[in-house]
Amino acid sequence: MRISKLSERAGLPVGTVKFYLRSGLLHAGRATSATQALYDETHLARLRLIRAMLEVGRLSLAEIHRILDSVDLPVADPEARVALVQAAIAGPTESDPRDLMEATALLAEIGWQVAPDSPHLPRLAKAVRAARSVGLNVDRNRLSVYADAAAHVARSDREELDAVAPQDRPVAVAASTVLFDPILVALRRLAGEHQSAIAKGPVPAPRVPAPTA
Amino acid sequence: MRISKLSERAGLPVGTVKFYLRSGLLHAGRATSATQALYDETHLARLRLIRAMLEVGRLSLAEIHRILDSVDLPVADPEARVALVQAAIAGPTESDPRDLMEATALLAEIGWQVAPDSPHLPRLAKAVRAARSVGLNVDRNRLSVYADAAAHVARSDREELDAVAPQDRPVAVAASTVLFDPILVALRRLAGEHQSAIAKGPVPAPRVPAPTA
Numbered sequence: 001m002r003i004s005k006l007s008e009r010a011g012l013p014v015g016t017v018k019f020y021l022r023s024g025l026l027h028a029g030r031a032t033s034a035t036q037a038l039y040d041e042t043h044l045a046r047l048r049l050i051r052a053m054l055e056v057g058r059l060s061l062a063e064i065h066r067i068l069d070s071v072d073l074p075v076a077d078p079e080a081r082v083a084l085v086q087a088a089i090a091g092p093t094e095s096d097p098r099d100l101m102e103a104t105a106l107l108a109e110i111g112w113q114v115a116p117d118s119p120h121l122p123r124l125a126k127a128v129r130a131a132r133s134v135g136l137n138v139d140r141n142r143l144s145v146y147a148d149a150a151a152h153v154a155r156s157d158r159e160e161l162d163a164v165a166p167q168d169r170p171v172a173v174a175a176s177t178v179l180f181d182p183i184l185v186a187l188r189r190l191a192g193e194h195q196s197a198i199a200k201g202p203v204p205a206p207r208v209p210a211p212t213a
Numbered sequence: 214m215r216i217s218k219l220s221e222r223a224g225l226p227v228g229t230v231k232f233y234l235r236s237g238l239l240h241a242g243r244a245t246s247a248t249q250a251l252y253d254e255t256h257l258a259r260l261r262l263i264r265a266m267l268e269v270g271r272l273s274l275a276e277i278h279r280i281l282d283s284v285d286l287p288v289a290d291p292e293a294r295v296a297l298v299q300a301a302i303a304g305p306t307e308s309d310p311r312d313l314m315e316a317t318a319l320l321a322e323i324g325w326q327v328a329p330d331s332p333h334l335p336r337l338a339k340a341v342r343a344a345r346s347v348g349l350n351v352d353r354n355r356l357s358v359y360a361d362a363a364a365h366v367a368r369s370d371r372e373e374l375d376a377v378a379p380q381d382r383p384v385a386v387a388a389s390t391v392l393f394d395p396i397l398v399a400l401r402r403l404a405g406e407h408q409s410a411i412a413k414g415p416v417p418a419p420r421v422p423a424p425t426a
Contacts, residue, residue: 045347045348048346048347049347051343051346052343052344052346052347055339055343056339056340056343056344057343058271086402086405086406089402090402107403107407112403112404112407113406113407113410113411114403114406114407114410115406115410118403118406120399120402120403120406121403123395123398123399123402124396124399124400124403126268126269126395127269127392127395127396127399128396130264130265130268130269130270130392130395131265131269131388131389131392131393131396133261133264133265134258134261134262134265134388134392135258135388136385136388136389136392136393137373138396142369142373143396143400145365145366145369146366146369146393146396146397146400147400147404148365149362149363149365149366149397149400150362150397150400150401150403150404151404151407151408152358152361152362152365153358153359153362153401153404154401154404154405154407154408155358155404155408156355156358156359157401157405158405158408158409158412160349160350160355172349175344175347175348175349176344176349177402179340179343179344179347179349180344180349180359181398181401182336182339182340182343183337183340183341183344183351183356183359184359184362184363184397184398184401185336185394185397185398186333186336186337186340187337187356187359187360187362187363188363188366188367188370188394188397189299189302189303189333189336189390190320190325190327190331190333190334190337190363191325191360191363191364191366191367191368192299192367192370192371193299193326193327193328193331193333194325194326194327194364194367195364195367195368195371196371197326197327197328198326199371
């Protein structure tokens with residue numbers, strides 16, 4: 001398809017598609033002349049992923065670029081590719097070494113096996129520190145509750161991923177990691193509403209005057 | 214304390230603190246002259262919250278402004294104040310009416326009582342649509358897993374909130390809603406790593422040759 005059709009199907013302006021092509025976020029089409037090229041479903045899928053990561057995943061273009069570069073890396077081993085994508089999603093995060101040690105210790109108490117150089121540990125350490133800096137309680141018990149919830153969804157994520165063809169797993173990991181976060185976050189808010197509704201109890205039935213004896 | 218001390222304790226440049234004062238994100242100090250003012254612990258707490266929401270919660274200044282405005286609203290009823298903060302956190306989100314209906318129907322199937330005009334429903338609807346637009350499976354079963362996890366943390370959030378003095382709840386809701394999201398998200402990634410480590414199993418013991426009969 002031409003770029004006009006591609007942009008229409010992706011729901012993006014042609015100028016945006018051209019910008020993604022120039023910046024390397026989107027792979028080039030098949031050139032048919034000096035100024036024209038044809039695009040296929042792989043271009044459309046990539047544009048939809050960029051758009052979803054930007055609008056719903058709330059990532060920056062630089063972050064999306066880093067993640068998509070990792071998806072496209074010419075590495076043969078599927079497990080290694082998935083690990084590279086996960087590292088790219090975490091991105092570089094600096095955290096205080098003491099915070100990092102504490103986060104590591106907390107996970108050990110919970111009984112999780114996590115590599116000490118996991119790219120996600122600094123993220124956790126930084127988030128725990130930020131929560132504490134404003135006076136929130138982030139003790140082992142509360143973190144355990146969150147860890148149980150995280151383990152529950154991670155098991156489901158893994159089952160879904162196992163059903164995907166190995167060569168498609170890097171992009172599936174990138175998409176599901178980034179796009180299920182906002183689903184989880186929205187459900188966390190809605191669960192709070194649901195529990196408030198329950199706490200108020202059912203709407204009381206109208207009182208019927210007792211029959212006079 | 215003076216602005217220099219305040220900025221030092223908050224870990225922010227004086228220029229940033231002055232910008233937050235000018236833009237109304239931070240309440241004014243007690244003026245001691247035409248050019249000087251004194252600040253107290255309430256200013257420090259607010260600066261720490263702004264910083265955490267910006268750096269770890271990944272919110273924009275406009276979003277933080279909206280949330281903090283809702284925290285400061287002069288509403289007497291504590292429950293109403295909490296609801297206002299939650300609506301401010303959700304913010305205005307547009308979603309397709311069909312997506313919204315579907316998200317509402319999914320929650321009804323799960324058995325959640327959520328107001329049809331909940332500000333979080335459009336967020337869920339949009340996230341589900343985005344995930345599907347890139348080919349991810351978001352069926353009722355998978356959403357149930359995520360909903361169970363969300364309900365688990367929301368119960369813990371509620372218990373924590375009940376322990377907070379009613380007048381402090383609006384700010385506690387704002388902080389814990391925004392700052393536990395990144396904790397949950399980081400734990401989701403780490404849970405995936407932990408489960409990969411488990412799946413690989415323990416390092417096999419060296420094979421001992423069977424004794425010859």
